[in-house]
Amino acid sequence: xxxxxxxxxxxxxxxxxxxxxxxxxxxxxxxxxxxxxxxxxxxxxxx
Amino acid sequence: xxxxxxxxxxxxxxxxxxxxxxxxxxxxxxxxxxxxxxxxxxxxxxxxxxxxxxxxxxxxxxxxxxxxxxxxxxxxxxxxxxxxxxxxxxxxxxxxxxxxxxxxxxxxxxxxxxxxxxxxxxxxxxxxxxxxxxxxxxxxxxxxxxxxxxxxxxxxxxxxxxxxxxxxxxxxxxxxxxxxxxxxxxxxxxxxxx
Numbered sequence: 001x002x003x004x005x006x007x008x009x010x011x012x013x014x015x016x017x018x019x020x021x022x023x024x025x026x027x028x029x030x031x032x033x034x035x036x037x038x039x040x041x042x043x044x045x046x047x
Numbered sequence: 048x049x050x051x052x053x054x055x056x057x058x059x060x061x062x063x064x065x066x067x068x069x070x071x072x073x074x075x076x077x078x079x080x081x082x083x084x085x086x087x088x089x090x091x092x093x094x095x096x097x098x099x100x101x102x103x104x105x106x107x108x109x110x111x112x113x114x115x116x117x118x119x120x121x122x123x124x125x126x127x128x129x130x131x132x133x134x135x136x137x138x139x140x141x142x143x144x145x146x147x148x149x150x151x152x153x154x155x156x157x158x159x160x161x162x163x164x165x166x167x168x169x170x171x172x173x174x175x176x177x178x179x180x181x182x183x184x185x186x187x188x189x190x191x192x193x194x195x196x197x198x199x200x201x202x203x204x205x206x207x208x209x210x211x212x213x214x215x216x217x218x219x220x221x222x223x224x225x226x227x228x229x230x231x232x233x234x235x236x237x238x239x240x241x
Contacts, residue, residue: 015079015082015083015086016078016079016082017078017082017095017096017099017100018096021096021099021100022071022074022075022078024100025070025074025100025103025104025107026067026070026071026074028104028107029067029070029107029111030067032107032108032111033111034111034112034113041112043108043111043112
């Protein structure tokens with residue numbers, strides 16, 4: 001009798017960015033500060 | 048509240064107001080889709096990782112600067128940024144060919160000046176001769192339009208003025224000339240590649 005392969009191979013981890021990348025992005029977001037002075041926007045990284 | 052039930056738009060506006068965890072939810076929600084999208088274009092893990100990171104850096108900067116226009120299309124917007132960055136990546140790679148160290152090092156693969164070698168020149172001249180011979184086989188009207196357009200680099204407006212037919216007729220003749228050329232190539236079984 002033919003075998004039934006109903007279970008899908010798990011590839012949930014294969015197409016995900018590395019944890020370090022996510023961590024970097026979240027830290028970058030926390031560190032980035034945009035200040036407005038006389039209508040001009042300035043970015044600064046408070047790290 | 049369950050983070051799954053919060054819409055992207057709400058998370059974005061919360062993030063703009065300074066709620067950092069909202070960004071984390073947004074990234075986690077879309078990371079797989081975005082990552083797969085980039086990977087499907089570049090087929091390289093490291094490049095995918097870089098483009099993914101650059102995409103979100105751009106997202107973060109745009110949101111923090113208040114330049115984001117909420118239209119309920121957060122994911123398509125992010126995808127568009129990623130798409131543009133992928134194009135930038137390919138453009139950059141074209142300008143600066145990467146040295147591929149595969150063991151046997153060939154300096155000329157890096158230093159090539161783009162000119163053809165002796166064999167290439169010979170093949171090129173043969174191709175030009177073959178094409179010229181086939182052009183001669185075309186009906187006179189089609190041949191003259193094709194010669195004026197391709198060899199004399201005239202616009203269709205100029206062609207129509209010099210032959211006394213309308214632009215549409217000139218376009219039609221050009222079209223038939225190309226169709227007939229393709230037929231001739233097939234008929235004579237000619238390979239026109241260098």
